[in-house]
Amino acid sequence: MTTGAYSMGLGDSDAERLKLLGQFYDPASSAFLEAAGVRAGDSIVDLGCGHGGVIERIAARVGDDGAVYAVDASADQLRIAQARLEHRRNVRFIHASIEDNPLRGRRVDWVYCRFLLMHVKDLDIALAAMANMLTENGALLLEIADVGSLTFSPADPASDLWKPWWYALGRARSLSFDVAHRITDALHTAGFTINRRDRQQPIASTAQAKLVHALGFEQCTNAYIHEVGADPRQIEAHRQYLHRVLYDPTITIALFENTQYIARRSRRT
Numbered sequence: 001m002t003t004g005a006y007s008m009g010l011g012d013s014d015a016e017r018l019k020l021l022g023q024f025y026d027p028a029s030s031a032f033l034e035a036a037g038v039r040a041g042d043s044i045v046d047l048g049c050g051h052g053g054v055i056e057r058i059a060a061r062v063g064d065d066g067a068v069y070a071v072d073a074s075a076d077q078l079r080i081a082q083a084r085l086e087h088r089r090n091v092r093f094i095h096a097s098i099e100d101n102p103l104r105g106r107r108v109d110w111v112y113c114r115f116l117l118m119h120v121k122d123l124d125i126a127l128a129a130m131a132n133m134l135t136e137n138g139a140l141l142l143e144i145a146d147v148g149s150l151t152f153s154p155a156d157p158a159s160d161l162w163k164p165w166w167y168a169l170g171r172a173r174s175l176s177f178d179v180a181h182r183i184t185d186a187l188h189t190a191g192f193t194i195n196r197r198d199r200q201q202p203i204a205s206t207a208q209a210k211l212v213h214a215l216g217f218e219q220c221t222n223a224y225i226h227e228v229g230a231d232p233r234q235i236e237a238h239r240q241y242l243h244r245v246l247y248d249p250t251i252t253i254a255l256f257e258n259t260q261y262i263a264r265r266s267r268r269t
């Protein structure tokens, strides 16, 4: 199991960004879990749980009679999640890739994952692995980020410079950065029926919102320069733009769209 192709920082180096991410996306994730019907006593796995932001909410929801499996391919990420959740007795931490049968054949009522699938190499293999973790009546709960939908307003010649580099990096590492545009077809191919789809996009003018992007951008600049040939002067132009707008309340950022899917395996007739 490896996190070699993973594009963002791991462990402490991504703590601030993931915390801010949670500030903008956790409330909708909570509402999603509630709307899906996750309840006391259920079993659920969070794949690519990161620092465990959503696990906290999941563990409270299923209670001590429920079972939560927190899976991540990175030991550094899990270490932070584990420290944060040591008071929860119903969470088990598993250091594994989703493709490597992390539950060892065990099946759960819900397979949940947020902002993971863009980082996998093969969407079909990942979805097949998820299908294998579900009980017969279980459901898949996906939160899918469309990173390219992130925009600044009003736009500036330097505000979107990062987008071609981001997608080029995904192609260079054979990752699924275009997952938001492929997930519907991929779910059908994997034998899932989509029961429900909701979308939200946080829009704000605060420095915290802009930092979600700025911190992520800084984590990728080396790869942009060395792996996809980004011009360092253009990197600097975007960096300077971010410095200019960070505390400017007249500039708004629409963070990436998050589409939430509830999907179940289609019944064979």
Ligand SMILES: C[S@@+](CC[C@H](N)C(=O)[O-])C[C@H]1O[C@@H](n2cnc3c(N)ncnc32)[C@H](O)[C@@H]1O
Residues within 6 Å of the ligand: 003, 006, 008, 018, 021, 047, 048, 049, 050, 051, 052, 053, 054, 071, 072, 073, 074, 077, 096, 097, 098, 099, 113, 114, 115, 116, 119, 120
């Ligand atoms: C963008 S973070 C999202 C973390 C968390 N789900 C959240 O929303 O805050 C993606 C996480 O997926 C993990 N990851 C990446 N590829 C993985 C794989 N193939 N199997 C398991 N975890 C993976 C990374 O280590 C990282 O912690």
